[in-house]
Amino acid sequence: MLIAPSWGGMINGLLTLRGAWDKVREDPILKFMVVAVTAYGMATFEGPMLSLKNVNAIAHFTDWIVSHVHVGALGWNGFLTFGVLYWLVPKIYGTNLYSKKLANFHFWIGTLGIVFYASAMYWAGITQSLMWKEFTAEGILQYPNFLETVTQIIPMYAIRSIGGTFYLTGVIVGVYNLYKTSTQGRLIAEEPAEAPARELIEPGSAAGARHRWLEKRPVKFALVSLVVVLIGGLVELIPTFLVKSNVPTISSVKPYTPLELQGRDIYIREGCNNCHSQMIRPFRSETERYGEYSKAGEFVYDHPFLWGSKRTGPDLHREGKKYPNVWHYLHMDDPASISPGSIMPRYTWLFEQSLDISTTEAKINAMRKIGVPYPEGYETQALNDLTKQADEITKDLQKNGAPVTSDKEIIALIAYLQRLGTDIKGEITADIKTIEPKEVK
Numbered sequence: 001m002l003i004a005p006s007w008g009g010m011i012n013g014l015l016t017l018r019g020a021w022d023k024v025r026e027d028p029i030l031k032f033m034v035v036a037v038t039a040y041g042m043a044t045f046e047g048p049m050l051s052l053k054n055v056n057a058i059a060h061f062t063d064w065i066v067s068h069v070h071v072g073a074l075g076w077n078g079f080l081t082f083g084v085l086y087w088l089v090p091k092i093y094g095t096n097l098y099s100k101k102l103a104n105f106h107f108w109i110g111t112l113g114i115v116f117y118a119s120a121m122y123w124a125g126i127t128q129s130l131m132w133k134e135f136t137a138e139g140i141l142q143y144p145n146f147l148e149t150v151t152q153i154i155p156m157y158a159i160r161s162i163g164g165t166f167y168l169t170g171v172i173v174g175v176y177n178l179y180k181t182s183t184q185g186r187l188i189a190e191e192p193a194e195a196p197a198r199e200l201i202e203p204g205s206a207a208g209a210r211h212r213w214l215e216k217r218p219v220k221f222a223l224v225s226l227v228v229v230l231i232g233g234l235v236e237l238i239p240t241f242l243v244k245s246n247v248p249t250i251s252s253v254k255p256y257t258p259l260e261l262q263g264r265d266i267y268i269r270e271g272c273n274n275c276h277s278q279m280i281r282p283f284r285s286e287t288e289r290y291g292e293y294s295k296a297g298e299f300v301y302d303h304p305f306l307w308g309s310k311r312t313g314p315d316l317h318r319e320g321k322k323y324p325n326v327w328h329y330l331h332m333d334d335p336a337s338i339s340p341g342s343i344m345p346r347y348t349w350l351f352e353q354s355l356d357i358s359t360t361e362a363k364i365n366a367m368r369k370i371g372v373p374y375p376e377g378y379e380t381q382a383l384n385d386l387t388k389q390a391d392e393i394t395k396d397l398q399k400n401g402a403p404v405t406s407d408k409e410i411i412a413l414i415a416y417l418q419r420l421g422t423d424i425k426g427e428i429t430a431d432i433k434t435i436e437p438k439e440v441k
Helices: 001-017 019-025 027-049 054-059 063-092 099-133 146-151 152-183 206-215 218-242 256-267 286-288 325-332 356-370 384-398 407-420 429-434
Strands: none
Touching: 001 027, 001 218, 019 027, 019 152, 019 407, 027 054, 027 099, 054 063, 063 099, 063 152, 063 429, 099 146, 099 286, 206 218, 206 407, 256 356, 256 384, 325 384, 356 384, 384 407
């Protein structure tokens, strides 16, 4: 597991400071370093743990993942960066740090920010997981309405915002402190020569000669490193492309229609995939809530895939045909009118902006180049199919009292949402071969 070298790095970092613990109380740079290395240890412990099925079943798609990521981002990357800058900038400008008090303030307000942010999201993640998986004594979901799980953790989002504000305040103070440090000194063009470092490699050896040759040529060193990394990556990736069975297919799964393809791009543009996942795991709590679990073969024409890592809203992989077109129309216009208490924002501009269909032909060609089996020459008739499907959805909406025209972006988005998960929806999928294929329109 990756935990061994990762924790080895953390322990190495902390033990490196063992001779300077008495200085940690006074030196803000060391404080940043200690918290950074500790956060690194926490993040690299959780990472391998989250790869375990039993742990992943609880934590994935919850705010636990958000907390895990931000312990690394804010604690490890953020604090390490400022610790290095507080040490480096005074040396670059040949002066002392402008204010140790401000640096200490930055440390404490930033640390508080991390604690508020991470603890709130850990708690929210546990709450989400427990509520999503809770069943009654009769064997039905205790909280079938996903919105119930959202409203319970709104206070945690408030605490998260407070933590983020604290951390951002520290960043602003830190930038100001570094700026004032730079203005009170003068940029040093060249570092004074220092005594040569002790050779770790035998000076006369071939290894020592190669090592020094690379050290003096950082650009070539970077290129050599890149080549080595690429070779390792290719060794891992090439077999997955050569083994055809690695990409399972389902005969009933077909490419998106031109209108659905446009709608998918709008879905991504508006960030819908940031709050909604599109992957139902084979757990009873998920199949009871959403329907048939997701199959790998259903995603072969998704570029990029939208499995997601966070569920602020419910999973949408089986959303297609679950509600009528007018439901989606009203939901995008005013979510709270359909789902009281919803925190989803309104997307009123989708009803005003006209769909840009000039990109349709290029999108069809691009999808074909990466393996989506659109027939040769299909791009020439794609606009006709797009118009036909848009007219059908528009007529249905108008029949139900929605004042909309077929050229608006909302029509394309509805087309995409109504397609999600319908290729095998409602079928018993133990024997996928029995499903009748559908033609691409």
